Amino acid sequence: MKNRKKVTKTRSGGITVGYKEHLKTMIEIIDTECKYVMWFQVNGKAFNLDKPVVFGVVYIPPEYTRYSSDEAVNEIEQEFLRFSNISNYICLLGDFNARTGCDDDFVIINEDEHGDNNLSDFIENPINALEALSxxxxxxxxxxxxxxxxxxxxxxCKGNGFFILNGRLGRDQNIGRFTCRNASVVDYCISTPELLKTFKDFEVLDSSKLLSDVHNPLSITFFCDKNLAIAHAENVDYFSKKNTFTKIKRWNSEKIKDFQNNIDVEKIAELEYKLTNTDLTVVNKNMINSLIDDLCNIFVKSGQTTFGTYTVKQNKKRGGILEIRINPGLMRNVNLHVKITGN
Incomplete structure (x- = not known):
């Protein structure tokens, strides 16, 4: 989490990155000085790339507020330039509080103007990256x-070779849907040309008061390594050397009584004792998660005993996608999900 440290009378905000625990071996949070962006990198193997993919979750406060800064973009740029020495697969996404209309985000290079001096041979036209991917x-x-x-x-974008995906890709192509108060576009996903080939979809989702005050969530979907998707679906470590894992057989209603009888009553008693003796004034998220894990483990053990288990081998024919969702609002956060496709 990267949040404002100053205490004020009004609600403050910040940036968080969330992901499933079994994805932690492929994700690394990168600490930096800039307070307007939170960086993390994903192992390039997940995307079948030779370098890590670097993401920056952005929140730039609105213009003319007590938190606004004309140096915010410059500070983000300086950190981007540092990461560009590590990888050319970089994506920035979040609330930029920037309204860009439909203006170009690239410099148009007229190759005819440089034909006589062969300069065009040394100039990479950024539009080519878009045209190559239609x-x-x-x-x-x-x-x-x-x-x-x-x-x-x-x-x-023009100076660093980034492309805005809003209104250009996926289900938002040729739309450019509003992202704030159904009146403006201020939340973006922008990418370096080299990373464009990994994008499967971009979508501006419907707003939800549960997720944000006035913003719409952004959903960005990537093609990923098929084994990552399988590992995520089966809740196993993607980088594990094991090629097989164990699953519980399907639920059988005829064995309900057996399932009930196989529940460990001693574990239930232990859990009940914990609940009864928990001080409700000091309950936190970790305590709740621990109690839920204990309860789930009791049912899992009974399921293994009742229905039995079987060994699953990774299916090499299935493909996967990595989905990232940005929820701009009081607390800007990003969540990573992985899905299996039939490709």
Whole structure:
């Protein structure tokens, strides 16, 4: 978590990154000085890439507020340049509070102007990366307005070779759906050209008061290594050397009585004792998770005894996708999910 340290009378915010525990071996949080971005990297093997994929979760406070800073984009850029020496697979996503309209996020290079001096042989036209993947060069946006932070973001993209995915990719292609108050686009996912080939989908989801105050969540889906998807679905370590794992056989209603009889009553008594003697004034998330884990383990053990188990071998023919969801709001957070596809 990266949050504001200053105590105020009004609600403050911050950035969090959340992921399933069994994905922890492939994800590394990177501590930096900039308070406007929280960096983490994902092992490149998950994407079938030779280098790690670096993500930056961004929150830039709105213009003309007590927390606003004209140096926010510059600070993020300095840290990006440092990471670009490690990997060219970099993605920034979150609440930029930038309105960019439909303006270009790239510099148009006219190759005809450089034909005589062969300079075009040394200039990489960024549009080529989009055209090679059949991604529109012109993005759409329902928000036609612009602000100063929007110009800063566009200049950042032009200067560092980033592309805005909003209105250009996946289910948001040719739409550019509003991301805030159904009136503006201020939340973005931007990517370096080299990473574009790994994107499967981009979508602006419906708003939810449970997730945010006024923002819409962003859902970004990547193609990933098939074994990562299988490992996630079966709740096993992706980097484990094991090629097989154990599962409980399907539920059989005819064995309900056996299931009930196989529940460890001593474990139930221990759990009941813990619940009865828990001080409710000091209950925290870790304590709740521990109690739930204890309860689940009791049922799992009974299921193993009642229905039996079988060994599963990883299916080499199945593919996977890695899904990242951004929930901008009072607390900006990112959650990583992995799904199995039939590809």
């Amino acid at each position: 991604i529109p060069t012109k993005r759409e946006s329902m928000d036609k307005g612009k602000n100063r932070y929007g110009n800063m973001l566009l200049n950042f």
